[in-house]
Amino acid sequence: MATKRLCMVGAGRVGRLHTRSITEHVGHRAEVTAICDPSREIAAELAADYGVGLVCATLAEALERGTYDGVVITTPTFTHHPLALTAIRAGLHVHLEKPMAMNLVECAEISGAAEAAGIALQLGFMRRFDSDFVAGAELLRSGEIGDPMIIKSLTHGPGLPPAWANDIRTSNGMIAEVNSHDLDTISWYAGSEPVDIHTRVANFKGAQRGVVTEHFYDTLVATVTFESGAIATVAGVCPADYGYDARVEVTCTAGMVQVGHTGPGGPASIVAGTALRGEAVYRSWRDRFADAYVREMVAFVDAMDGAPLRVGAADGTRAVGLVLAGTLSMLEGRTVTVAEVQAAGFVPAWQTRTGQ
Known part of the structure; x- marks a missing residue:
């Protein structure tokens, strides 16, 4: 060809x-x-x-x-x-x-x-192209360890993102720019459609890093429920000064599977920049997912x-639906169903103020 x-x-x-x-x-x-x-x-x-x-x-x-x-x-x-x-x-x-x-x-x-x-x-x-994450998905689909009950996924990234990504008006915030990967992973691993999401956020480092954007947050925990009955949590931190960290754990009716480590040797506990046990932490997403890219x-x-x-448009659309529902949950302090943001009349009000 x-x-x-x-x-x-x-x-x-x-x-x-x-x-x-x-x-x-x-x-x-x-x-x-x-x-x-x-x-x-x-x-x-x-x-x-x-x-x-x-x-x-x-x-x-x-x-x-x-x-x-x-x-x-x-x-x-x-x-x-x-x-x-x-x-x-x-x-x-x-x-x-x-x-x-x-x-x-x-x-x-x-x-x-x-x-x-x-x-x-x-x-x-x-x-979706990482050998460890793919192996985890294949194990779940095999039925060998039963049906997913609890899925825990996290992404912690070093360094602040670009300024536009700190603003929910131009990016939908960290849940989109960092944790979209987790939202896709939990849906992939659940093998089921998401029903609702509840998001809680915090801002620990924004002020000291000079970020004054409204609704900026650097820490997130979201809970998602699926049609199958599975429950998932998504955790995000950015910036996480210790390095790049992407992991998922699934507890099933007949077993469990874990995917990912904080580094090639998987240190058990760490402080900023220093591994207390094990090998060095991944410094970047480029290092962790080099082969996958x-x-x-x-x-x-x-x-x-x-x-x-x-991985195609349906997967991308599903993740954006969860991003919108998760952002609305953060702004209104309540659980938001995916159906709410899928409704024909729904407009993300936080985006209407952007000059884009």
Whole structure:
């Protein structure tokens, strides 16, 4: 088959990671032929590092100047909807980083356009491509340890996110930017649809880190119930100064499964920057999921060739529904059903104030 031509939209950390994965691991089947970023300087630097010939400020410019088979979108959440629709309407396959979009109306428009165009739309939930997380899902599906009863998932990330991600008006907050992965994982592992969510948050470090954005929080615990009766908890901390931490534990009717460690050696207890027992903690999500990110790009190229998607629009939409319900729960201090935010008349009021 002909080599797939890919346009990388976004030249930040994730764009750089995907460009490297494609160049170094999928180069015999696909190549990045253009890089787009509002900062031409950043885009040009990435292009020079990986021998990409075309640098553009926008996807529209790239479409005018080149021909592609697919795009990889790694830009801020509030840009996903217009960029995805532009790519889909140009007939291109799309890898779209999480969260899928800002709200369910946007998700529906992206999903509908992709289905009508007959293109592959892969969502950037890299845990779906991690060997340990996949093995856990396969064990749960086998029935060997019975049915899931309690699912506990956490993501703790080092460092503050970009300023736009601290603002629920432009990102839906940490539950979207950090814990979308957990919301997808608990749904994947439960094998059932979520019913409701109750979210509690706290802000321990914002003031000392100079964050004054309204409704900013750096600590989250959410409880989710599923149609199957399973109960899940999601915990998030960002910034977590000790490193990057992503784990899940499932207690089932006939056993249990744990996935993930705080580091290659799995220290039992730690303080900021120091492991008291065991090996060093993962410093970054790039370290913890290095292999998964490569497999993710391999799977995208496979999907462009007609292979079934491992994670797609329905999964992205489900996670956004939980993000919206979780944010509403945080703002109103109550349990919120997913049906509330799926209702035709629901509008995320916190997003109406954004100037985007």
